[in-house]
Amino acid sequence: xxxxxxxxxxxxxxxxxxxxxxxxxxxxxxxxxxMRRVTRRETIGRIAHADHLARVEAVRLGRPVALRFDFNDxxxxxxxxxxxxxxxxxxxxxxxxxxxxxxxxxIAGDEDNVDSTAADVAFSITGRSPTYAVKxxxxxxxxxxxxxxxxxxxxxxxxxxxxxxxxxxxxxNLFATLLAGRPDAH
Numbered sequence: 001x002x003x004x005x006x007x008x009x010x011x012x013x014x015x016x017x018x019x020x021x022x023x024x025x026x027x028x029x030x031x032x033x034x035m036r037r038v039t040r041r042e043t044i045g046r047i048a049h050a051d052h053l054a055r056v057e058a059v060r061l062g063r064p065v066a067l068r069f070d071f072n073d074x075x076x077x078x079x080x081x082x083x084x085x086x087x088x089x090x091x092x093x094x095x096x097x098x099x100x101x102x103x104x105x106x107i108a109g110d111e112d113n114v115d116s117t118a119a120d121v122a123f124s125i126t127g128r129s130p131t132y133a134v135k136x137x138x139x140x141x142x143x144x145x146x147x148x149x150x151x152x153x154x155x156x157x158x159x160x161x162x163x164x165x166x167x168x169x170x171x172x173n174l175f176a177t178l179l180a181g182r183p184d185a186h
Contacts (some may be wrong), residue, residue: 055127
């Protein structure tokens with residue numbers, strides 16, 4: 001006597017589908033967390049890109065441009081000026097990740113840069129700016145040391161080259177030296 005071929009029951013099929021759905025959900029949740037978490041290097045790269053865009057736009061348009069750091073909205077905008085001198089918002093916006101906050105912007109030669117809502121770094125028509133530093137704080141997710149803590153991103157005014165400094169005292173010494181000027185320059 002022949003036995004009929006054995007097949008999966010409906011309960012077995014539903015159990016397999018439920019397990020696969022749970023695994024897919026876990027993978028999607030994990031990947032979404034990785035997409036929201038941005039490392040220091042990536043964030044500083046985004047700011048360096050915005051700096052570069054502002055320099056290029058100032059030279060291309062032949063008009064001053066500013067890089068606006070908005071502390072309330074936690075974003076960075078490239079802001080140009082129209083021919084009649086009014087400021088115009090550019091379509092170049094850099095949004096920061098959820099785990100990153102702009103704490104402060106320190107602009108060399110600008111002792112009045114304590115505005116709590118925004119800071120503007122001005123770029124001349126030659127694409128130059130004052131040297132400036134941006135203090136960023138990162139919320140830690142506990143997975144590694146690249147996601148938490150604070151760091152300063154320092155941008156050279158002449159070239160836009162970025163350097164990271166983690167020590168507040170070192171930043172203070174750097175800007176004190178910049179403000180003092182060179183004693184051998186006449």
